[in-house]
Amino acid sequence: MKNRVITFAFSAILGLALSAPATAAESVSLDELLQQVKRGRVADAEENRTRLQEFQRNRANQQQALADLKAERAREEQRSATLEARFATNDEEIIELERALQERLGDLKELFGVLQQAAGDARGNFDSSLTQVQYPERSEWLTEFAQKMGSTNRLPTLQEIERLWFELQREMTESSKVSRFTTTVVSAEGEEQQREVVRVGLFNVVSDDKYLEYVQETGRLVELARQPQSRFTNRAEELFEADSGMTAFGVDPTRGQLLGLLVQAPSLIERIKQGQIVGYTIITLGVIGLAIALWRLLILTGVGAKIRSQSRNLEKPGNNPLGRVIKIAHDHPNVDVEGLELKLGEAILKETPKLNAMLPFLKIIAVVAPLLGLLGTVTGMIITFQAITLYGAGDPKLMAGGISTALITTVLGLCVAIPMVFLHTLVASRARRLTQILQEEAAGMLSERAEQQQTAGV
Known part of the structure; x- marks a missing residue:
C-alpha cells in the first residue's frame, strides 16, 4: 500500500509539473x-x-x-x-x-489370398491396357476392393467375386475385338479433342489416318508426334472408314512400344544434320558432281548426234568435231599421207580436251568424298573419346552424338562416291567413244588419200 x-x-x-502553467495563480500548493x-x-x-x-x-x-x-x-x-x-x-x-x-x-483363407493377389495383378494390367480408356471405372473398384481386403481382412462377398470374374472375362473378350467409340484425344499440338477412335484388340488405336498411343499416367490417348510410313497410315484410314468385312492393317505386337520409338528415331534430314559441316560438304560436292555429270552427258549426246550426222555427209564439213577434222583434210588436198596424218592427229588432239572437259573434276569428287567421310568418322570418334574421358563409359547416350557423326559422314561419303564413279565412267566412255569415231574417220581419210596418191603415181 x-x-x-x-x-x-x-x-x-x-x-502537475507537466501541466502547470507559467503563471503563479494556477499553481497547486x-x-x-x-x-x-x-x-x-x-x-x-x-x-x-x-x-x-x-x-x-x-x-x-x-x-x-x-x-x-x-x-x-x-x-x-x-x-x-x-x-x-x-x-x-x-x-x-x-x-x-x-x-x-x-x-x-481352413483352405478358404488361401483362396481369399489368391483372390486379393489376382485383384492387384488385374489392376496393374488394366491400368496399362488400351481398354482402360473405355472402362476407367473398373480400376477404381479394384483399388477399393484390394485395399479393403488388405487393411481390414474383410472377406469378399459373392457379388464382389463375381464382379472380379466379370472384369477379367471382359478384358479377355475385348482383346479379340475391334471396337469403335468416342473419347478424349490429345493432338500433336497438345489440344484435347473429342474424337471417334478405333481400337484393335489390345494392340493399337487409330483415329482417321493417325496412330494413337495410350499414356498411363494421364489416362489419355495421345496422337503420335511422328507417324509411321504412308503405307501404314493408309491402312489405318481404311480401317477407320470400314464398317464391316476384312481390312488389312499394320499391328504393333508390342502394344505401342515400336510406334513410340518412332518419335526418337531421327528422320533423313535429322540424320544429315548429325553429319555437321563435313556432311554438308560431302552433299555439296555430290550435288555439284551430279550437275556436272548431267551437263556433260547432255553436251556429249548433242555432239555425238552431230558427229553421226556428219559421218553420213563427209563432203560438207560442219561446225562439230568431226566436221573440223574433215575440213583439215579438205583444206590440204595435196599434202602427202604422212603430213596429213600429222595434221589430222593435231586436229583430234585439239578436239579431245573439249570432249573430256570436267572429267577430272568428277574423278576428284569420287575420290575426295570417301576421304571426307573418313575425316568425319575420325572427328566423331574424337568427340566420343572426349565424352568417355570426361564422363566415363557408363551412359551410352553421351557417346551417341560422336558415333552418329562418325557413321553418318561415312555413309554420306560412300553415297556420293559410288554414284560419282559410275557417272565418271559413263561420261568418260561417252567421250572416249566420240574420240574413237574421230580417229576412225581420220584413219579412213588417210587410207583414201594414200589410195589416191598411189593411183596418181602409177
Whole structure:
C-alpha cells in the first residue's frame, strides 16, 4: 500500500509539473497535494476491504466445488476400471472368435489370398491396357476392393467375386475385338479433342489416318508426334472408314512400344544434320558432281548426234568435231599421207580436251568424298573419346552424338562416291567413244588419200 501511495504521489507531482502553467495563480500548493494523497489512500483501503469480504463469501462455494470435483474423479476412476475390465474381456473374446474364424476358414483363407493377389495383378494390367480408356471405372473398384481386403481382412462377398470374374472375362473378350467409340484425344499440338477412335484388340488405336498411343499416367490417348510410313497410315484410314468385312492393317505386337520409338528415331534430314559441316560438304560436292555429270552427258549426246550426222555427209564439213577434222583434210588436198596424218592427229588432239572437259573434276569428287567421310568418322570418334574421358563409359547416350557423326559422314561419303564413279565412267566412255569415231574417220581419210596418191603415181 505504501508503494502505491508513493507511486500515486509521484505521478500526481509529475502530472502537475507537466501541466502547470507559467503563471503563479494556477499553481497547486503542497497542502492540496497532501490532501489528494490522503484521499487516494482512503479509497485504496476501502477497495481492499471490499475485495476481502468478497473472497470470504466465495470461500464456501469454492470448497463445495472442490468436493464435487473429487467426487466426479472418483466416479470416473470407477468407470475407467469397469471399462478396462470390459476391454480385457472383449479382447479375450475377440481372440477366441478369430481363432474360431481361422479354423472355420481352413483352405478358404488361401483362396481369399489368391483372390486379393489376382485383384492387384488385374489392376496393374488394366491400368496399362488400351481398354482402360473405355472402362476407367473398373480400376477404381479394384483399388477399393484390394485395399479393403488388405487393411481390414474383410472377406469378399459373392457379388464382389463375381464382379472380379466379370472384369477379367471382359478384358479377355475385348482383346479379340475391334471396337469403335468416342473419347478424349490429345493432338500433336497438345489440344484435347473429342474424337471417334478405333481400337484393335489390345494392340493399337487409330483415329482417321493417325496412330494413337495410350499414356498411363494421364489416362489419355495421345496422337503420335511422328507417324509411321504412308503405307501404314493408309491402312489405318481404311480401317477407320470400314464398317464391316476384312481390312488389312499394320499391328504393333508390342502394344505401342515400336510406334513410340518412332518419335526418337531421327528422320533423313535429322540424320544429315548429325553429319555437321563435313556432311554438308560431302552433299555439296555430290550435288555439284551430279550437275556436272548431267551437263556433260547432255553436251556429249548433242555432239555425238552431230558427229553421226556428219559421218553420213563427209563432203560438207560442219561446225562439230568431226566436221573440223574433215575440213583439215579438205583444206590440204595435196599434202602427202604422212603430213596429213600429222595434221589430222593435231586436229583430234585439239578436239579431245573439249570432249573430256570436267572429267577430272568428277574423278576428284569420287575420290575426295570417301576421304571426307573418313575425316568425319575420325572427328566423331574424337568427340566420343572426349565424352568417355570426361564422363566415363557408363551412359551410352553421351557417346551417341560422336558415333552418329562418325557413321553418318561415312555413309554420306560412300553415297556420293559410288554414284560419282559410275557417272565418271559413263561420261568418260561417252567421250572416249566420240574420240574413237574421230580417229576412225581420220584413219579412213588417210587410207583414201594414200589410195589416191598411189593411183596418181602409177
